[in-house]
Amino acid sequence: MENAAKPFIIDDEQAGLFRVNRRAFIDPDCLEQERRAIFDRCWIYVGHESEVPHPGDYRSRTVAGRPLMLVRGDDGTLRVLLNTCTHRGAMVCRQRSGNAKTFQCPYHAWTYNSRGQLIGVPGEDSYSDGFKREQMGLVAPSQVDNYRGFIFACFDPATRSLYDYLAGAREYLDMVADQSEVGMRIVAGQQSYSARANWKLLVENSYDGYHGLPTHQRYFTFLSDLGIDMRASSAATPNRQKAVDLGNGHAVVEYQSAWGRPIAHWVAPFGEHRKPHFEELRRKFDARFGPERAGRICETSRNLGIFPNLVINDIMAITIRTFFPVAPDYMEVNAWALAPMEESAQDSALRLDNFLTFLGPGGFATPDDVEMLESCQRGFANREVAWSDISRGMKRAQPAITDELQMRAFWRQWNRLMTQPKLRQARKAA
Amino acid sequence: MESLDDPTQAAAGEKSRVTPAQLPSRQEVEDLFFHEAALLDQWRLEEWLEMLSEDPVYEIPPTDVPEGDSRNTLFIIADDGVRIRSRVKQLLGKSAWAESPHSRTRRIISNVRVLGAEGDEILVTANFAVHRMRYESVDSYIGRYDYKLIRRGKDLLIKQRRVILDNEALRPHGKISFIL
Numbered sequence: 368m369e370n371a372a373k374p375f376i377i378d379d380e381q382a383g384l385f386r387v388n389r390r391a392f393i394d395p396d397c398l399e400q401e402r403r404a405i406f407d408r409c410w411i412y413v414g415h416e417s418e419v420p421h422p423g424d425y426r427s428r429t430v431a432g433r434p435l436m437l438v439r440g441d442d443g444t445l446r447v448l449l450n451t452c453t454h455r456g457a458m459v460c461r462q463r464s465g466n467a468k469t470f471q472c473p474y475h476a477w478t479y480n481s482r483g484q485l486i487g488v489p490g491e492d493s494y495s496d497g498f499k500r501e502q503m504g505l506v507a508p509s510q511v512d513n514y515r516g517f518i519f520a521c522f523d524p525a526t527r528s529l530y531d532y533l534a535g536a537r538e539y540l541d542m543v544a545d546q547s548e549v550g551m552r553i554v555a556g557q558q559s560y561s562a563r564a565n566w567k568l569l570v571e572n573s574y575d576g577y578h579g580l581p582t583h584q585r586y587f588t589f590l591s592d593l594g595i596d597m598r599a600s601s602a603a604t605p606n607r608q609k610a611v612d613l614g615n616g617h618a619v620v621e622y623q624s625a626w627g628r629p630i631a632h633w634v635a636p637f638g639e640h641r642k643p644h645f646e647e648l649r650r651k652f653d654a655r656f657g658p659e660r661a662g663r664i665c666e667t668s669r670n671l672g673i674f675p676n677l678v679i680n681d682i683m684a685i686t687i688r689t690f691f692p693v694a695p696d697y698m699e700v701n702a703w704a705l706a707p708m709e710e711s712a713q714d715s716a717l718r719l720d721n722f723l724t725f726l727g728p729g730g731f732a733t734p735d736d737v738e739m740l741e742s743c744q745r746g747f748a749n750r751e752v753a754w755s756d757i758s759r760g761m762k763r764a765q766p767a768i769t770d771e772l773q774m775r776a777f778w779r780q781w782n783r784l785m786t787q788p789k790l791r792q793a794r795k796a797a
Numbered sequence: 798m799e800s801l802d803d804p805t806q807a808a809a810g811e812k813s814r815v816t817p818a819q820l821p822s823r824q825e826v827e828d829l830f831f832h833e834a835a836l837l838d839q840w841r842l843e844e845w846l847e848m849l850s851e852d853p854v855y856e857i858p859p860t861d862v863p864e865g866d867s868r869n870t871l872f873i874i875a876d877d878g879v880r881i882r883s884r885v886k887q888l889l890g891k892s893a894w895a896e897s898p899h900s901r902t903r904r905i906i907s908n909v910r911v912l913g914a915e916g917d918e919i920l921v922t923a924n925f926a927v928h929r930m931r932y933e934s935v936d937s938y939i940g941r942y943d944y945k946l947i948r949r950g951k952d953l954l955i956k957q958r959r960v961i962l963d964n965e966a967l968r969p970h971g972k973i974s975f976i977l
Contacts, residue, residue, distance in 0.1 A: 463861060556859035556871035559966035563934075584892040589883050699968060704871040716868040720875065729857055729874035731887065734895035734972035741971070745932070 376782045377754070378775075383762040385775050386754040389747050392565040397785075398695045404784045405675050406431040410512075410519040410532045412677040412689050413437055413447050415705070417516065417552035423466040423481050427458075428701070430520065431691060436460045436505075437518065440482040441468065445513065447520045448483045448505040459505065470505075479505050515544040516551055535613030539671045542664050543681055545656070546630045547707035553687070554719065558702040560728040564740035566676060566690050566698040570777055572736050573678040573688065574620045574670035576610070576768030577759065582739055586731045589724070590625055593636040597625045607667070609765070610772045616674030616780025618773035624668040626683040626725070629718040630707070631665040637717065644714075672773065674780050679705075684722035696744050702727060815914035821946070821953060826921045827909045829953050830942070834904040837976050842885040845976070850947055850956040855881050857960045857973060864961075873973060874960075888975065895974035901930040902975060906942075918945040918956060925960075927977060929970070936970040938977055939963045 377386040391397055411431045418426050419439040426437045427450055434450040450458045452472040459470040459479060469486065471478045478487030483505035491500070508520040512529035517540060519529050526532065533540065544551060562569060572578065580587065591597050608622035627634030631652060633645035652661035668682040678688040685705040690698045704722050706715055725732040746752075757778065760770025829848070836845040857873040858865045867875035876884060887893045905926045912920040920943070927938040945957035960977050967973065 554871050555869065556862045556865055558871060558873060559860055559968065561966070561968040561971045563969060563971065582894065585887040585890065588892075589887065592883060593879075697969065699966075712869065719867065719869075719871055723872060723875055724880075727871075727873055728967050728970075728972040729872075729974075731884070734974040735893065737971045738895040738974070741932075 373753070374782075375785060376778050378779065378782075380761075383758060385756070385758045385761055385771070385778070387757055387778055389750075389753055389755055391781075392567065392744065393695050393747050393750075395695055398692055400785060401692070402432065404787065405781065406522075406691075408521070408523040408526055408784065409675050410510075410521045410526065410529050411675075412673070412687075413511075413518045413520050415516055415551070415553045415687070415703075416445055416513060416518060417550065417708070418464075419445060421466065423468055424464075425460060425462075425467060425470075425481070426464045427460045427462065429691070429699075431522070434458055435508075435520070436470075438481055438483070441480065442482060444482070445518065446483060446507060447511045447518065448507055451506075452477055453485070453503045453506065483507065515540055532615060533673065534615045534617060535611065536615075536617040536619070536671065536673050539613070539619050539669055540679070542669065543679060543685060543705065545664060546685075547709060548655075549708050551685075551705050552708045554704040554706050554715070556704070558700075558727045560700050560702075560737075561698060562690075562700060562737045562740050563697055564737075564744040565695055566692040567777075567781070568740040568743055569688075569690055569698065569700065569736075570672055570676065570678075571757075571774045572740060573680065574610075574618060574672050574768075574773045575771075576608075576620050576622070577771070578736075578739070579769075582735050583725075583732045585735070586725055587625070589731055595625055595627070595634050595636060608768045610760075610768050610770055612772060612776040616777050617672060618776040619669055619671045620768040620773060621663075621667050621669045622768050623666065624682065626668075627721060628665065628668070628682075629684060629710075629714060629721060641717075672777060674777060680726075683725055684718050686722065686726050814917045815919055815948070817913075819948070820911055820914060820919060821921075821948075823909055823911055825953065826911055826923075826946075827906075829946070829955075830906045830909055830923050833955075834906055838902050838904055840889075840899055842889055842976065846882060846885055848955055849878070849881065849958075850949075850954040851878065853878050853881055853955060854957045855960075855976075856958070857962065857977060860962050860964060860966055873962075873967075874977075884976070893974070895972055900975055903928045903930075915945075917947055919947070919953070920945060929975065934969075937964075938970065938973070 373388055375388050375391050413430050414437045419437055422439055422441045422443055424439045428435060436448045436450045438446050438448055440446055450460050452459050454475055454477050457472050457474040459472045469478050469480055476489050480486050485500050485503045508522050509524040510521040512519055514529055514533060610620045612618050627637050631645050631648040633642050649665055652665055671679045676690055680686050686702050687705055688702040690700040692698050706718055723730055727733050757771045757774050760766040760772060766772040833848055855876040856867055859871060859873055862870050888896050891897055906923050908924040910922050912922055923942045925940060925942055929936045940962040943959040944955055946953045947956050
């Protein structure tokens with residue numbers, strides 16, 4: 368266990384070397400520390416406001432290891448509530464989704480309204496005066512906030528506001544949210560899958576431009592077989608790509624891609640008949656945002672990582688992907704498609720079709736990503752090889768999407784949070 | 798709508814071009830399912846393509862909307878003919894890493910039923926348990942096949958192949974990288 372005493376990362380700016388201790392991927396103690404130092408302290412994505420549009424609408428899901436409910440109250444307010452009866456613990460919401468006026472705990476029939484207030488306790492007269500029903504409502508996380516429809520929760524009251532936390536990532540969330548004039552919506556259907564790999568490997572993978580060609584060769588062959596002009600990709604236009612550290616561990620890659628985009632980049636396989644419609648769509652964006660920003664929104668693809676575990680990839684479609692560690696070598700992944708509410712049924716069908724070419728557990732790319740992450744995880748059993756190298760492009764003034772600046776941005780923040788409690792303890796001891 | 802002997806079939810099939818008398822027997826449909834399972838388990842995917850019609854659909858709905866429509870619901874797979882043929886080509890190539898090397902699979906198919914017909918499409922269903930073995934893990938995919946078949950001469954061809962999973966999530970499977 369000599370390695371346990373070594374740092375998590377080696378960040379040598381002068382030599383241009385960045386290494387991650389593989390202990391971070393395999394050590395159960397490290398995962399326990401992550402739960403406390405990262406998942407209990409950061410803003411964590413819960414869902415999208417469109418998932419509960421009407422009063423009484425709810426969704427139950429597990430977020431950061433906790434069973435939560437996303438509920439729109441009868442007052443129209445969207446809440447995140449911890450799905451556990453304040454009496455003795457049973458989950459009060461037992462369905463995946465639905466609409467309800469009340470949530471009744473099946474164990475002893477305590478009843479809560481859609482705002483989380485406790486409104487019914489059978490045999491309430493048996494309780495002392497010290498028992499205050501109004502104090503026994505369903506509990507909410509310390510902080511819940513909404514940025515342009517994306518709902519986040521934070522279990523630490525001391526963490527700064529969501530707005531500040533998102534930092535440079537806001538600009539990129541805006542470019543997603545701005546694709547609709549009335550609001551974006553989560554499309555029905557959740558891709559619920561997993562990987563036998565550490566969760567941080569999926570962070571790295573989700574905006575890794577370096578792996579594209581070797582790992583996804585079959586996808587690019589598929590595109591060129593369809594008649595897509597592959598010269599439109601970033602490889603041919605290095606000036607139209609960048610990797611950006613967005614602060615607080617968030618990062619993005621932005622690039623010109625060969626594939627078509629539902630907003631609003633037409634390619635031949637979409638069909639000649641759709642071309643005028645795409646041109647019209649693009650003109651609307653030009654009018655709303657001016658040609659430069661419209662060009663960015665419509666023509667570039669962006670893989671955005673929001674620390675710690677939210678990925679919003681606006682590529683051949685928009686996917687929201689979030690994932691949680693269950694064990695050092697196993698994570699659960701949930702993914703959704705996001706679309707403008709006003710999009711026609713035809714356009715939406717095209718979007719979903721385009722999504723499935725690449726993305727998801729049955730796509731032509733995601734399964735190979737999962738395979739690679741699992742392969743890394745198995746490789747880590749060779750403890751003699753203690754470090755992974757993430758140095759690529761470290762000395763480059765303008766990092767490319769095939770460099771590893773994105774991952775270094777993540778790892779630096781991860782390391783800050785993971786080593787902070789120790790600092791505090793050290794100070795205390797001193 | 799259960800079997801050939803069902804007298805209600807005549808009424809239900811009035812608009813059909815496939816009459817109840819022309820419906821395949823359960824044994825013929827079982828033979829189709831079993832033959833397909835053998836081809837897929839043996840990775841004889843080009844021969845499997847020959848079992849499909851010219852305009853086939855291969856769909857796997859998401860686990861939370863098992864009866865959904867791929868035009869308005871995010872599926873796991875919604876392939877048309879071009880996509881299916883490309884999928885096969887990829888799987889038989891070397892760079893479909895999730896299946897290179899290939900998994901071992903074993904399909905158990907049961908509860909085969911001939912449900913009736915819509916126009917020239919024959920509706921059949923079966924239960925499946927497909928086990929995938931790779932890197933010494935065994936993942937079980939459990940569910941139902943809903944097929945639409947069409948008659949071409951002596952042959953039955955698969956026009957629509959809908960694979961409805963009972964698994965609540967692809968956990969711990971992680972992916973559907975082979976033809977399920």
